[in-house]
Amino acid sequence: MGLTKTEGYTQAQIELATVAKVLGHPARIAIVQHLLEINACIGNDLMDVLPLSQPTISRHLAELKKVDIIQGTIEGSSMHYCINAHRWLEIRQMLGGLLGMEPGEQCC
Amino acid sequence: MGLTKTEGYTQAQIELATVAKVLGHPARIAIVQHLLEINACIGNDLMDVLPLSQPTISRHLAELKKVDIIQGTIEGSSMHYCINAHRWLEIRQMLGGLLGMEPGEQCC
């Protein structure tokens, strides 16, 4: 089907999975890392960072924007994208909550 | 194409994205959480936890096993699945490294 069922899960589980899924592509990881590193706003500079065409980069940016990892403002004829700081902390909490759980003793 | 390009990224970026992608489904989040919570091994009990059929659960387990988040041993005619503790700490480091980066001041 290609369609993920959503009934039967908690809202938190769906939210976690949605964010993880968006981070589940090397281009989007690279974009997020780049934004965090330079700590600034960018537009088309990403063409120099990623091995992808402009339309494809635009789509990855849209994915990141959809879950609010990044935000953008129009600046004349170009865009300013940056990490949504508040959301980033929220995601750190969410994913950190999962990652922080202790695996305990191996049993198999 | 549906095919993710891999040239042009670091190995770390690909590894991170691969793990995040596997976690990018509510069923797999639920499985991992369940395993971490009960801190034990399971087999088909997951049928009571997830709103999915047995074959579909089996496939999600296979996805998790592919990136070593879980491991399984054959126990008679059933399976014992549990979190791969060592790998879990590794993933915590990896994802934690990304999440730990500070977003800094908002600029757009």
Added chain:
DNA sequence: ATACTTTATTGCAATATTGCAATATTAATA
């Protein structure tokens, strides 16, 4: 006004993902 720059959108084509029913497999049990 025309050309240029920058980003977004559309329209494919190829591949991947998700789900279930049906079936296979393997071990335990009667």
Added chain:
DNA sequence: TATTAATATTGCAATATTGCAATAAAGTAT
């Protein structure tokens, strides 16, 4: 041996994802 139990695999069908070329849209500059 025949039957049951527990998982895995196969074979679809439907939808999603990824990528690029072509085009659109909107501001800037000449």
